[in-house]
Amino acid sequence: MSRAAADTxxxxxxxxxxxxxVFGLAYLVPMTVFTTYGIxxxxxxxxxxxxxxxxxxxVLFTAISYATLSRKITSAGSAYAYTRQGxxxxxxxxxxxxxxxxxxxxxxxNYLLIGVYLTQQFPAVPGWVFALLALVVVxxxxxxxxxxxxxxxxxxxxxQAVFFVVFFAIAAQSFQxxxxxxxxFVRGDFNLAxxxxxxxxxxxxxxxxxxxxxxxxxxRDPQRTIPRAIVTTTVIAGVFFIAVSWVAYMxxxxxxxxxxxxxxxxxxxAHLGGNLxxxxxxxxxxxxxxxSALASQAxxxxxxxxxxxxxxxxxxxxxxxxxxxxxxxxxILVVAVISISAVFSSVDFVASIVSFGALTAFxxxxxxxxxxxxxxxxxxxxxxxxxxxxxxxxxxxxTVWLWTxxxxxxLVVGLCWIAVGLLYLIWLTRGFKRPVPEMTTP
Numbered sequence: 001m002s003r004a005a006a007d008t009x010x011x012x013x014x015x016x017x018x019x020x021x022v023f024g025l026a027y028l029v030p031m032t033v034f035t036t037y038g039i040x041x042x043x044x045x046x047x048x049x050x051x052x053x054x055x056x057x058x059v060l061f062t063a064i065s066y067a068t069l070s071r072k073i074t075s076a077g078s079a080y081a082y083t084r085q086g087x088x089x090x091x092x093x094x095x096x097x098x099x100x101x102x103x104x105x106x107x108x109x110n111y112l113l114i115g116v117y118l119t120q121q122f123p124a125v126p127g128w129v130f131a132l133l134a135l136v137v138v139x140x141x142x143x144x145x146x147x148x149x150x151x152x153x154x155x156x157x158x159x160q161a162v163f164f165v166v167f168f169a170i171a172a173q174s175f176q177x178x179x180x181x182x183x184x185f186v187r188g189d190f191n192l193a194x195x196x197x198x199x200x201x202x203x204x205x206x207x208x209x210x211x212x213x214x215x216x217x218x219x220r221d222p223q224r225t226i227p228r229a230i231v232t233t234t235v236i237a238g239v240f241f242i243a244v245s246w247v248a249y250m251x252x253x254x255x256x257x258x259x260x261x262x263x264x265x266x267x268x269x270a271h272l273g274g275n276l277x278x279x280x281x282x283x284x285x286x287x288x289x290x291x292s293a294l295a296s297q298a299x300x301x302x303x304x305x306x307x308x309x310x311x312x313x314x315x316x317x318x319x320x321x322x323x324x325x326x327x328x329x330x331x332i333l334v335v336a337v338i339s340i341s342a343v344f345s346s347v348d349f350v351a352s353i354v355s356f357g358a359l360t361a362f363x364x365x366x367x368x369x370x371x372x373x374x375x376x377x378x379x380x381x382x383x384x385x386x387x388x389x390x391x392x393x394x395x396x397x398x399t400v401w402l403w404t405x406x407x408x409x410x411l412v413v414g415l416c417w418i419a420v421g422l423l424y425l426i427w428l429t430r431g432f433k434r435p436v437p438e439m440t441t442p
Contacts, residue, residue: 015219017229020212022157024233027211027295030160031288033244034281035113036201036351038256038264044198045191046255048245049184051198056238058199058402059206061395062362063234065369066213067227068387072372078213079361080303086368086376089436090425095364096307097421101414102357103300106207108339109350110293111135114286116347121282132340138293139336142301143322143329156291163284164244170273174251184249193405200405203362204355205241209234210362211299297335304331312428312436352407356414359403366396 015023029035041048069082079099084092114134115127209230216222219229252271256264269277305328308318322329373379373388429436 015215015225017225017232020215020219020225020229021233021236023215023295024209024212024229025237026156026288026291027299028205028207028209028233028237029110029288029292030157030164030237030240031281031285032205032292033241034265034269034285036205037245037248037268038261040198040201041255041264042257042261043201044194045189046187046249046253047184047190047195048198049242049249050186050190050195051202052205052238052241052245053185054195054199055202055206055402056234056242058395058398059203059209059362060231060234060238061391062366062399063209063230065366065392065395066209067230068369068392069365069372070213070216070226070230071223073216078210078299078303079365080306082213082368083364086371087364090432091364093307093312093425093428093436094418094421095361096303096312097424098357098414098418099303099361100300100357101417102207102354102361103211103296103303104335104338105350105354105357106296107135107138107293107300107335108341108345109347109354110289110296111339112345112347112350114289114293117282117286117289134290134293135336135339138290138297139332141294142297142332143327144325156287156294159287160284160291163280166273166277166280167244167269168247170277171247171251174272176251176253179250179253181250183253184246196402197405200359200402201351201355202241203358203402204351206234206237207296207354207358209237210358211295215299215302217302293339297332297339300335301328301331304328304334310436352410353413353417356403356406356410359399359406360414360418362399363396363403366392366399 037048040051044051066082069085073081073085080092080096083095111131111134112127115129115131118130119125119127212229212233213226216226219225248268252268256267266278266281269281273280304313304318305321307313308315308320308328308331311319313319317330317334318328320330321327369388369392373384379388425436426432428434
């Protein structure tokens with residue numbers, strides 16, 4: 001194949017470490033700390049900071065596993081590509097299938113939240129109108145190309161940064177007297193089971209590092225940039241979430257329960273800064289949700305492109321790139337069509353299913369490190385045992401611990417989705433008589 005022909009059928013490499021980190025931060029949305037603020041505070045009894053600390057610990061080990069595998073596997077596909085290397089194409093397919101529900105529903109969740117919050121500000125306009133407008137804008141930017149996504153993410157992160165500067169400036173002058181600095185983490189009524197249940201929900205907030213691995217075919221020097229961006233994004237996000245939740249408790253230690261839990265963040269912000277701060281919050285939150293939808297739709301379209309290129313999904317729809325923009329337009333449009341159902345969905349339900357998909361993928365990626373480096377490649381040495389054995393084992397144990405803390409309904413729905421994927425795999429391989437197509441690298 002000529003160089004010119006190859007250039008029209010491969011993804012454009014234009015992303016460095018700073019851009020990848022911004023992409024990851026835009027994906028996880030710093031404002032999401034307020035989305036789960038009231039719910040997790042209620043579940044944990046006011047230990048939101050402890051829940052974030054536990055989640056960061058679990059996710060950091062998993063992020064190291066992603067980073068380790070990304071040095072060896074530089075094709076698009078994220079957990080799908082990694083588990084194919086670790087356990088073969090069948091497990092790889094089921095992992096990709098599970099991750100798809102995670103990524104496909106995340107744009108929907110963001111469109112749903114945009115509609116909910118803007119309708120509160122402009123009650124005369126139905127929420128679905130705002131959700132649909134956001135969907136059209138995000139889909140258009142993704143079709144135009146990754147450079148448009150990159151530019152939009154910088155603006156979105158900057159706008160959220162303005163809100164947090166104001167938030168921290170006001171909060172620094174509003175700490176409640178008598179509240180100990182360690183109270184957000186440990187008090188007399190600390191309940192580990194409750195904190196773990198809250199931490200399982202908070203895994204949704206850390207999906208940005210996972211999304212970075214899907215951009216491997218558009219990163220410069222991916223064996224260096226992708227691993228560093230993954231770990232950097234995870235640490236920045238975790239420290240930031242812990243800091244925000246700690247400051248929030250120091251200024252507003254009250255735990256709102258019942259129906260008021262969903263809007264507890266607004267109550268806390270109104271207590272701190274009145275209408276001015278809550279209005280600024282609304283603007284920053286909606287902008288952040290747009291950024292997350294932008295990044296998540298870009299990521300899932302590339303996972304679908306990778307699977308379509310392998311003919312695991314229909315090649316004509318998913319496995320081709322736009323000749324003009326060199327983006328997976330078919331996959332992008334499929335995600336957009338699915339996201340239209342945000343009009344009929346529940347925030348709580350979608351969020352819980354996203355967490356199921358994330359934790360399932362995290363667990364399998366940790367195991368893939370062990371399979372690839374210790375079993376298949378048999379990399380010798382104490383350092384290898386520590387990096388490729390001990391660290392992923394701890395990551396696997398922590399993610400499974402959080403996974404079992406999800407609600408029974410979430411587990412049942414998630415496992416049913418995996419069962420549907422298994423049935424499709426059986427049909428695809430004609431009862432496993434045909435092999436699942438091997439992973440290809442452009």
